[in-house]
Amino acid sequence: MSYEKVKTIKIKDNKVYINCASNNVRPLSYTTEEYPYFSKILKEKGLRAVEIELLKSYEGGTLQEGINKFSKSLLVLRYVYAEEYKKFNWREDNSAHGTKEHKNFMDLRESKKFEDLLNKCLNYKIPKEKFIITKNHNEEKVYAKVCLSCIKWSRFKDKISKFDFEKQAEDNIYNDYKGIWKVEVLK
DSSP: OOOOOEEEEEEETTTTEEEEEEESHHHHHOOOEOOOHHHHHHHHHHHHHHHHHHHHHHTTTEEOOSSHHHHHHHHHHHSSSSHHHHOOOOGGOOTTTTTTHHHHHHHHHTTTHHHHHHHHHHHHHHHHHEEEEEEETEEEEEEEEEOOOEEEEEEEEEOOBBBBBBBHHHHOGGGGGGGTTTTEOOO
């Protein structure tokens, strides 16, 4: 599935600009362009409506990456409101495409209840407290740097992975090492 790898999203002069590159084109070529679809929503429905639509694009996977309000709100959706999100999560829908159950599910994803949940995520203040992954190595504590395909370990905290939520950090521990690697509050 192709998606846009986002660097930045800017909303200015009644327009929405996204600096991104298509994930399936090499070499990656980032460009900043106005997105008329989002600009139209901004003009017709306002800032909050376009923010909800951008978050929906992150949640649906068409926009990914970047450290911004929407990627952070997606983490809130997954880790703070996980139970409430289950009934809207497209990854949980096991009904066949085209069935009545699938249509009902898609209608639910377009409902005011889903927009209200996304709005709560956009308004959520992420705590300052950060979480890290540690392990003991030769009687010394080492810290994890999570990469796409591996975890690197360091004795120094300056270039380690920091997580906003404890469960987020736990999700980055390989099954074979649960109970051996630990999640701690960064001090």
